[in-house]
Amino acid sequence: MITKAIIPVAGWGTRRLPITKIIEKSMLPVGNRPLVDYSVQELIKAGVKDIYMVISNVEPCQVKEFYKDNLALNQYLIDRGKEDRLKLAKTLPDDVTIHYTIQDPAGKYGTAVPIAMVVEEYNINEPVLVFMGDDFIWNPNGESAAEALIKSIKDSSDSAILGVEIDKSKVEKYGVLSVKDGKLINVIEKPNPKEAPSNLINVSKYIIAPELQQKIIKYVNENNFGPKDQEYMITDPIDEYIKEGGIMRIAPTTGEYLDGGSVEGWLHANNVVCGK
Numbered sequence: 001m002i003t004k005a006i007i008p009v010a011g012w013g014t015r016r017l018p019i020t021k022i023i024e025k026s027m028l029p030v031g032n033r034p035l036v037d038y039s040v041q042e043l044i045k046a047g048v049k050d051i052y053m054v055i056s057n058v059e060p061c062q063v064k065e066f067y068k069d070n071l072a073l074n075q076y077l078i079d080r081g082k083e084d085r086l087k088l089a090k091t092l093p094d095d096v097t098i099h100y101t102i103q104d105p106a107g108k109y110g111t112a113v114p115i116a117m118v119v120e121e122y123n124i125n126e127p128v129l130v131f132m133g134d135d136f137i138w139n140p141n142g143e144s145a146a147e148a149l150i151k152s153i154k155d156s157s158d159s160a161i162l163g164v165e166i167d168k169s170k171v172e173k174y175g176v177l178s179v180k181d182g183k184l185i186n187v188i189e190k191p192n193p194k195e196a197p198s199n200l201i202n203v204s205k206y207i208i209a210p211e212l213q214q215k216i217i218k219y220v221n222e223n224n225f226g227p228k229d230q231e232y233m234i235t236d237p238i239d240e241y242i243k244e245g246g247i248m249r250i251a252p253t254t255g256e257y258l259d260g261g262s263v264e265g266w267l268h269a270n271n272v273v274c275g276k
Contacts, residue, residue, distance in 0.1 A: 002127050002150055002207065003049045008114035009036055009063055009133035010056040010103040015261055026133035027062045028260055031273045034066060035260040037091065038136035043129060044096055046146035051098045052122065053133075054114035056105050063133075064100060067092050108220060110231030111204060116220040119213045127156055128213070130206045130234075135265075137164070137205070138272055139255025149207050152251035159241070159248040160207040163200035164257045169193050174201035175235065177250065184248040187235045200250070203257050204234070212241045212248075 013025030020028075026036035040051060055061050070089060077085050092098065101117050115130060129146060137145040145162050152160045161184055163177050171193050178185040178197035187202050208216070215237040225232060242248060258269035 001047055002129055003047060004052070004124060004126065005043045005048045005050070005129040005131060005146075006052045006054065006115055006118050007036065007039060007043075007131050007133050008054045008103075008111070010054050010105065010114065011109075012056075012105060013134070013261075016263070016266075024056075024062045025260070027066065028134075028266060030258070030260065030266070030269045035136070035266075035269075036063065036133040037066070038138075039131040039133065040067075040092075042136070042144045042146050043131065044093065046129075046144060046150060048129065048146070049096055051096065052101060052118040053098055054101045054103050054117060057102045061100075067098050108225070108232055111234040112216050112220050112232040112237060115208065115213070115234065116217045120217055124213065125210050127153070127159075127207050127209050130204070130208055132204045134261050135203065135257065135259040137162070137203075137253055137255040138258050138269075139253065142254055145205050145251075145253050145255065148251040148253050149205065152249045153207055154249070157209055157211065157247070158207070159209040159212050159238075159246065160251050161238075161248055162203060162205040163198075163250045163252055164203050165199055165252070166201055166257075168196060168199040171196045171199060171201060174203075176201055179250050182250050184238075184242060184250060186239055186242065189235075200252075201257075202235070203259075206234075209246070211246055212237065215241050 009026040013020035016025055027034040053063060055063055073089055101121055103114055149160045149162055172190050175187040175189050176191050176196045176198060177200040178188060188197055219237040220232050258272060259265035260269055
């Protein structure tokens, strides 16, 4: 059973300026909940008990405020006879803990960095789920992305990647999965649709086994990319892991990928969740 998950939510969210000047991107509302909470609640339902949030060093941190009890609000609801709303104000079950790791926005940047930071800080040596904080899979009446990932692995040495099926004419915006026998061969970034190996895209939702965790740490620590050189992309150590015999299984999903990173994607997510 996988009980740990990493969610990176640091960064300025520059694609969503000016609103992200005062609201953290992961806290932008979709319906009555922030973006990141869709992934948090999904992970909890899949059995996760420890969630490691990688946050920026800006205070106050809105994510931390959202996931702690608001005692003044609770008392207000009780005093006004609105106890039925207390369960809405409680955003985290008592048996789930969120741990926070601070990432300096001026430091190393990319999808591999927060994973390396958390694994090193907490000495994680077991498979861990990794979800980004500004998107989610919407599948309220079916299997969640976390459940699909967990179901796909055969043992604790396996890693897994979620594959989202889209129209092949649109794959040039994404990393596309090259697949053989249900396993990842590699990820082709933004291919021409005619040359794309599949219509399954990478939406950065993974199970990362210990062996791959160590490769990610090594990749981050042993490289020194400048801020204008390249990002520390998780797909680089994944590629090395597979070439050396590591197994990354493909977890298919029937849900819809919703991305709050752009205005258009965020509006669409609200329309889908609110049933419009």
